[in-house]
Amino acid sequence: MKQLQIVLLHLTLALFSEAVAANSTRTYYIAAEEVLWDYAPSYPVNPMHNAEFNEEEKVFVGGNNTDLIGRQYYKARYIEYTDASFSKVKERPPEWRHLGILGPVIRANVGDTIKVVLRNKIENMPISLHPHGVLYRKDSEGTHYADGTSGDDRKDDLVEPGETHTYLWQVPERSGPGPQDPSSIIWLYHSHVNEVVDTNTGLIGPIIISRRGVLQKNGKLKGIDREFVVLFTVLDENKSFFLDKNIDSFAPAASDKKEDEDFVESNLMHSMNGYVYHNLPNVTMKQGETVRWYQLSLGTEVDLHTPHWHGNTLTENGHRVDVVNLLPATHVTLDMKPDNPGIWMYHCHVNDHIDAGMMASYEVKPRQR
Ligand SMILES: [Cu+2]
Numbered sequence: 001m002k003q004l005q006i007v008l009l010h011l012t013l014a015l016f017s018e019a020v021a022a023n024s025t026r027t028y029y030i031a032a033e034e035v036l037w038d039y040a041p042s043y044p045v046n047p048m049h050n051a052e053f054n055e056e057e058k059v060f061v062g063g064n065n066t067d068l069i070g071r072q073y074y075k076a077r078y079i080e081y082t083d084a085s086f087s088k089v090k091e092r093p094p095e096w097r098h099l100g101i102l103g104p105v106i107r108a109n110v111g112d113t114i115k116v117v118l119r120n121k122i123e124n125m126p127i128s129l130h131p132h133g134v135l136y137r138k139d140s141e142g143t144h145y146a147d148g149t150s151g152d153d154r155k156d157d158l159v160e161p162g163e164t165h166t167y168l169w170q171v172p173e174r175s176g177p178g179p180q181d182p183s184s185i186i187w188l189y190h191s192h193v194n195e196v197v198d199t200n201t202g203l204i205g206p207i208i209i210s211r212r213g214v215l216q217k218n219g220k221l222k223g224i225d226r227e228f229v230v231l232f233t234v235l236d237e238n239k240s241f242f243l244d245k246n247i248d249s250f251a252p253a254a255s256d257k258k259e260d261e262d263f264v265e266s267n268l269m270h271s272m273n274g275y276v277y278h279n280l281p282n283v284t285m286k287q288g289e290t291v292r293w294y295q296l297s298l299g300t301e302v303d304l305h306t307p308h309w310h311g312n313t314l315t316e317n318g319h320r321v322d323v324v325n326l327l328p329a330t331h332v333t334l335d336m337k338p339d340n341p342g343i344w345m346y347h348c349h350v351n352d353h354i355d356a357g358m359m360a361s362y363e364v365k366p367r368q369r
Pocket residue numbers: 232304305306348349350353358
């Protein structure tokens with residue numbers, strides 16, 4: 001009897017220590033930085049037709065030294081570093097290059113803890129990092145409003161230039177996939193000092209939370225060959241923190257035209273991860289793989305988006321689709337088992353957004369025989 005008790009005790013201890021070991025703290029070093037962003041690196045060629053951009057498309061990408069700004073804008077981005085010294089940028093691997101302007105993927109399994117060390121490297125612009133979905137207390141919410149907090153509980157709300165703040169978030173069951181969800185789901189994070197300005201300036205990123213044990217040591221999800229994260233949003237450069245700098249740098253002739261209808265229109269960048277007109281890079285997979293697609297949106301009343309995949313179909317929580325619905329700050333996770341090789345169009349199906357360049361493609365490479 002005594003022996004049995006000892007065996008049971010050992011078994012309990014072993015299970016307990018495994019459970020403890022399986023839960024980890026995942027630390028991210030992220031700096032907010034000013035960058036020169038290019039919405040259409042392919043310019044002057046529109047890869048969709050393999051021909052030069054036409055006059056209508058040039059409204060958005062053709063400016064620079066005219067009275068329109070063009071395809072390049074100063075923006076802000078969340079950039080990942082290797083450690084707390086913030087001296088070495090963590091290189092983005094090829095499979096994540098499609099993230100474009102988005103910050104690094106912050107990810108965890110249910111049961112983990114997420115720690116984000118945020119450094120503000122932008123001159124003059126206070127920023128923060130506000131997450132959706134995960135469990136944060138008042139000292140890690142990253143939003144400035146009259147919530148009754150003060151002192152250390154407020155330091156997360158507004159990180160001044162040159163300053164650093166550490167955010168701590170828990171990942172309980174209620175932050176992970178629900179009963180009808182796939183094995184992982186996506187949330188947004190973004191700066192929330194002046195939400196509208198901060199997000200239009202580019203301070204946005206994804207959080208992926210998976211069920212216990214699904215995210216493996218190699219950084220991949222069990223049973224999933226590839227993941228793609230795509231944010232559909234009309235980045236409104238008229239509301240960017242850097243609007244004046246962009247006008248001075250790229251369209252000095254527009255300095256007195258900020259309210260001009262054509263000028264305003266030309267700064268509405270209908271983008272997928274900060275790219276327009278088939279510039280979204282590296283969306284490549286193999287026939288027969290299991291591919292997880294996370295779709296995000298953010299923005300205002302024009303930001304109703306309907307991502308559409310040509311050539312293959314997907315499942316959205318058990319329903320078969322080739323189009324999904326997005327509204328500002330909503331998210332959808334889908335799975336695709338591509339059976340149809342080729343280069344396929346992948347775009348927002350809203351007519352006005354098609355014209356304005358919310359277009360991309362993905363490639364399914366044939367299975368090797
Ligand atoms: Cu759209």
